[in-house]
Amino acid sequence: MSKSQLRILCPNGHLGFAPTKEGSFRIGAATKPDYYCCDSGSDDIGPAPLGADKCASMYEWQKHDLELMLLAAREQGVPMIVGSAGDTGSNSRVDMYVQIIKDLAKEHNLPKFKLAYFYSEVDKKYLQDKMKKGIRIEGLDGRQDLSINDLEKTDRIVAVAGVHPYIKALQMGADVIIGGRSSDCAVFAAPAIKEGFSEDLAYYLGKVLECASFCAEPYGAKETVIGTITENDVRVTAMHPDQRCTIASVAGHAMYERSNPFYEYVAGGMLDMTNCKYEQYDEKTCRITGSVFVPIEGKVKVKLEGAGKVGEKYIGIAGIRDPYTIENIDKVIEWCKQQVEEKFTGKEYYLDYKIFGKNGVMGDLEPIKEIKSHELCVIVEGVAPTKEMAEEVTLTGTRQIFYARLPEVKGTAGTAAFVVDEVLPATPAYTWTLNHVIPVDDPMELFDVKLIEVGN
Incomplete structure (x- = not known):
């Protein structure tokens, strides 16, 4: 590890879904975090935005949140990462976010910086060819394996990226990363893993940060939190003056929305929280230890999401x-x-x-x-x-x-x-039409990272 600790600021549990609250964001930015990271998509919004290739969120709200992050990150000279661009992570949404970053750089006369991005869409012919070779595309949550009939009913497919394209983009020297559809926690886990911290804690860091202030009390959405990872623990701190990250609020957030609250499936494996220990570190901070990342045995599998009209x-x-x-x-x-x-x-x-x-x-x-x-x-x-x-x-x-x-x-x-x-x-x-996984030889097989220069 090049650092004894790494601090990541998350301003919003779903960038642009409703605008980030600026007060707590500026409080967090003033502490000089090492990274500004945010997830911008979810399948919770249903299949229509992906199928129709449109956003579920207002353009101005998304621009507002990107602008806050970009200006703070560029002023400080630290990386900014956004995943699942434009709610769905489709190619057109990635292009939209890349253009917004370009426009903001020009509008604010920002010095040159490196912008990396990658697409997540998967061509139907790619899957047809795999199926003809007898490769099983396994259904999740009780679904049958993918059939040609279901594939034909599909209008658009995205693959869900793990940490790999983000780590590669950082290794390429990216200052800003715009990702296609991605695992929520990967956006935060990637920089921690790249900096040398354990996967066990890095994936928990991603889990606790992905919804921002949803892990704090009293309830207040769209407020900033900061996650800190060390060799031994993860700590999460609320930035809003009236919010706290407590044992109850953080543990409750980590275990919600699951049939088994102690396990969370993440890209590339499973996060085992059976032995997690929660402690009140200070008035606004909860400390977590004991999480374990269990990688998938055998061939890497990538999740696919598809929608049909x-x-x-x-x-x-x-x-x-x-x-x-x-x-x-x-x-x-x-x-x-x-x-x-x-x-x-x-x-x-x-x-x-x-x-x-x-x-x-x-x-x-x-x-x-x-x-x-x-x-x-x-x-x-x-x-x-x-x-x-x-x-x-x-x-x-x-x-x-x-x-x-x-x-x-x-x-x-x-x-x-x-x-x-x-x-x-x-x-x-x-x-x-698709909630499946496909085996791949390389976790980067479906994600090609591109790097361009932006600014003046």
Whole structure:
């Protein structure tokens, strides 16, 4: 190790998804961290952005966050790393981020620096050729192995990079790195591993930093935290004056969203947190020891994510205040579905209703008390092969709420008092077609790092 410790600043759990809070960022930047790193993507946003090749976040928000990081890192002369560019890490999103960096460098008259970037998209023919050779592309989370049929239904595929392209870019002398789709923790683990720290602690550092202030309390998103790695431990510190990284907040964050809370699958292996020990290092800092990285045995496997278009989509909105309709909302929805089925019998479509404000129970009170809603909001989602049909399916399914025939109702008295706007066009509907892993001879096989010079 060239350093006894390494400090990495993470300003946002998903760059640009909502703007980074500048106050805590500037507090963190003033401490002069060794790296500025941030993840900018997630499959939590669903398959549509990848399939449609668009962002889930506002352009200005993403530019805002990149600008904060770039100016601080260049002023200090330390590296900046961003992974999964533009929410999905597709090639066009990487190009967009590279252009933003170029534009910011010109706008702020920054001295020359080296910008590295890599793409993550995978061509379908590449996978077809692998499958023809009998190479198994294994399904994850209960999926079947990839079939030619599922591949043909796919519009866009990205491979999920591990630490390797980031380490290579740093070895090439990059000052700024823009990565395609990547494992969240790899963005942070890579510089620590490159600097000589153990994989056991480096991957935990990545795990705890990837969501930024989500590991702090009280809850406050988009605030900056700093992770410190040494030969013996990882320490994470909240930068917001009112936040703290505590044993409870850090351990809770490390173990959320998993069927087995003590194991986290990361690119290239698994992070075993069974023997992690959490200590309160100081008022704002939690210290962690005991994590173990277990590499995959045998051939390296790279995760693939793919999305395919299902159809065009429209959204309808209905607000209901009639008490009797609210009480019988399930019957009303069944009536609506029947009317749509009658009109579109034999045609392919998808219709879904999401009811907000439906009667429920409040279990914390004694005795348990039923909550009676006075108003419902019903979101109607219609999907069909064409925009015209999707609009008609959705409009029919929404307006039939008004016409639902409840046998107890006499005349129009007591029918649903509701408001319907025109149904609204939405992003086409996509589905995940790939959640698989492919064996590769070299972990860099799908990721080609490019280096250019930017600035004046």
